[in-house]
Amino acid sequence: MRTLFFLLLFVNLAFATYIQLEPAGGSAAPPAWELQPEKIKLLQALPASATCLEWGTFVEADLERLAAAIAAHELDDKVTRQELGTAPVYWVHIPPLRSKRHAERKMGELKRLGITHYTRVDDTSKWNNAISMGFFENIEDAQAFLAALRKKGVRSAIIGARNLKQVKYVARSPEENMSAKMMRLKEEFPGSELKTAKCANT
Template sequence: MLKFLLCFLLVTNAGLFALQRGYLDALLPDQPDPQRLQLQRDPERLRLLSFEAATAPVAVAAPVTLACIELGDFSEPEAVHFEAALGALDIRSTPVRRRLAEEPASQIVFIPSQGDKEGADRKSAELRRLGVKDFYVLQTAGERHFGISLGVFRSRGAADVRLAELTRQGVRSARIGAFGNTGSRFAMQLHDLDDAGVTAAIELAATVAKVARRECAAR
C-alpha cells in the first residue's frame, strides 16, 4: 500500500511539473483566456493586414490655409449692421474695425460770398439773366455768408453733373465744396478665415454696401 501511494505521488508531481513547463500543451485543446476575451472591444472589427498594407506610408492631410481680409468702405451704420449680421454666420473671427479717412456728408455747388446783401442780390440777378432758377442766398454765418447755393448733393458725381450744366449756361464762378457734417468711413478686418469663411464674409458684405476687398497681414 505504501509503495502504491509513493508511486501515485511521484506520477502526480511529474504530471504537474510537465503541465507547468508546457510539455503537455500539444495534448490539450486551445482555451483562450476568458478574462482577455472580456476586455476586447469590438473584436468583430479586427482584421489582419498584409505586410504591404501594414508598412504603407500614412497619408497626411494638407494643412488648412487661413486668410486675413479687409472689407470696406462702410459708413458707421453700415459697419454696425455688418458686425451684427456677421454674428449669425458660422465664422469664428471677431471683426476688427479700422477707421478710414473722413469724408463730407454732402457736396454743395456754390458761388463764394459776395460780401454783403447788395452783392448777393446783384449776383442773383445775373444768374436769372443766364436762365438759372434753382439757387438761393446763403444766410448762415461763416465764410460762405452771402454766397449763392446752386444745389446740395449726396455724391461728388452728382455735384459734378450740376457744375457742368451751370458752366454750359455761362456761370463761371461756381465751384464744389463740402457741406454739412463729416462722416467716418470704416473698414472691417477678419482674421483666420478658411476659404468658406472668406466667401461667406464677402457675400454678406455685398448685401450691406458696395465694398472693396483687400488682403491684410495675418496676426
C-alpha cells in the first residue's frame, strides 16, 4: 500500500505540472525555425529598388538624330525620354551656310576628313543650314572637342552659347544585351554620359 500511495502521488504531481505549463488555448508556440518561411515570403513581397540606366544629357536640336539612332538599335520601346528643363549649353558648330546645297557640300568635306557626327540644321530659325557638331554642358569639353576637330583639318567650326531644352533617356532594369546597345549609342554621341542610378518612382 505504501508503494502504491507514492506512485499515485507522483502521477498527480506530474499531471498538475503539465496543466500549469500548457499555454492558454491548448497549443504550444511553434519553434522559431517554423516561422522563417513566413519571414522569407514577407521579404520577397517587399518592392526592391530597381536600377536604371540614364543616358544624356541632350538638347532639343538633337532629338531627330537621337530618335533615329535609338530606332536603329531597336530600343524604341525600352527607353523613356525625360524632360530636364532649359539650361545653357555650349554648341560646337559651323555657322549657317548660304543654302542647303552649300551645307551638303560642307558635310561632304567633313566626311572626307573622317568626321561622321554632324547634322544640318533644317528649320526656319536664323540657324537654318548651320552644321551642328555637338552640344556640351561645360566649356572645357566643348573646347577639347573643337581642338580635336582642328587637328583633323576643320577650320570653320566655332563654339557658341545657347539656352536649350534638355532631355535624357532612361532604361529601367536593363538586361545585359540592352546595356551593350546603350554603350554603343553613347559612342555615337560624343560628350554624352551613360550611368546607373536608382529608378525614380513612377
